[in-house]
Amino acid sequence: MKLDVADRRLVMATQAGLPLVGQPYKAIAEQLDISAEEVMRRLAAMQAAGVLRRIGAVPNHYALGYRANGMTVWDVADAGVDELGERVGRLAFVSHCYRRPRHLPDWPYNLFAMVHGRDRAEVEAYRTELRAILGPACRAEDVLYSSGILKKTGLRIGG
Amino acid sequence: MELDEVDRRILNALQGGFPICARPYRVAAECLGLSERRLTARLKRLLKERVLTRFGPLYNADRMGGSNVLAAMAVPEADYENVATIVNARPEIAHNYRREHRLNMWFVGAGETPEAVEAAFRQIEAATGLVVYRFPKEREYFVELKLKL
Structure with a gap:
């Protein structure tokens, strides 16, 4: 979806959150000098196009006790990776799941699944579950734990 | 902060599906058996905490319409900072x-075009003498949002 100027202003005005007032879309509309109907129409269009994934509460995993995040990576046979990737994505403990290119010989992994747990032992237990699901299609695996945030910025939009 | 039953109900129900309508908090609150004021007060507190x-x-x-690419480098510890x-x-x-691996620095390049992101990666390679491994998304698998509390 190609966003126009008004869409982009709406994204910038709402990406940090909705106002906690009775009529939040109207409050945003007033800020942007457009109508509440237009705000709702544009949000609905972005949602239909997948530009807006969802509206709601974005939990802080760390504050909720999910202190370990492991990027699990797997070398899965190309023939089965998409079907298995779909199954892995549906697991409750997986927050992101992607197929990405290998860089042989340094990096044989093509399936990336981000796993959250209260501690590393929980993440390791989830890895065991993933291993069982992937079965013989998986030839090698690893997990990369994060140990520091070096930079984090808000959403930037192109186009 | 200790979450009570009402907090959990809100968190489990409202990770998505918040309505697009004139009074969305009222609609969402009714589904949860709460008043609009109680819901917004709870959300205020959950955000504050x-x-x-x-x-x-x-x-x-x-x-x-933009481009986002995951990338990684193997950075010698002495040069890390x-x-x-x-x-x-x-x-x-x-x-x-920072991640614990031989590839110990993982970042996302974001730009208006793939060329702009690629140019940034090349400049990083030139400035550091290190290889930037590019991991563009080839496919995204559907994930439900489902942190259960």
């Missing part, structure tokens, strides 16, 4: 994480 990162739309940057400074100084770099 940082249980929630935010409450509102979650956008998909990949669908906005210098390299982090060089990488972070580029405005195209949106996130950068």
Whole structure:
């Protein structure tokens, strides 16, 4: 979806959150000098196009006790990776799941699944579950734990 | 902060599906058996206590016409801080994480075009003498949002 100027202003005005007032879309509309109907129409269009994934509460995993995040990576046979990737994505403990290119010989992994747990032992237990699901299609695996945030910025939009 | 039963109900029900209508908090509150005021007061507290990162739309940057590419480098420990400074100084770099692996620096390049992101990666390679491994998304698998509390 190609966003126009008004869409982009709406994204910038709402990406940090909705106002906690009775009529939040109207409050945003007033800020942007457009109508509440237009705000709702544009949000609905972005949602239909997948530009807006969802509206709601974005939990802080760390504050909720999910202190370990492991990027699990797997070398899965190309023939089965998409079907298995779909199954892995549906697991409750997986927050992101992607197929990405290998860089042989340094990096044989093509399936990336981000796993959250209260501690590393929980993440390791989830890895065991993933291993069982992937079965013989998986030839090698690893997990990369994060140990520091070096930079984090808000959403930037192109186009 | 200790979550009570009402907090949990709100968190489990409202990770998505917040309505687009004139009084969305009232509609959402009715589904939860709460008053509109009680729901907004609870959300205010959950945000203040940082249980929630935010409450509102979650956008998909990949669908906005721009380009986002995950990348990684194997940085010698002795140079780690210098390299982090060089990488972070580029405005195209949106996130950068240290991870425990030979590839120990993982970042996302974001720009209006794939060429702009690629140019940033090349400049990082030239400035650091290190290889930037590119991991563009080839496919995204559906994930439900389902943190259960």
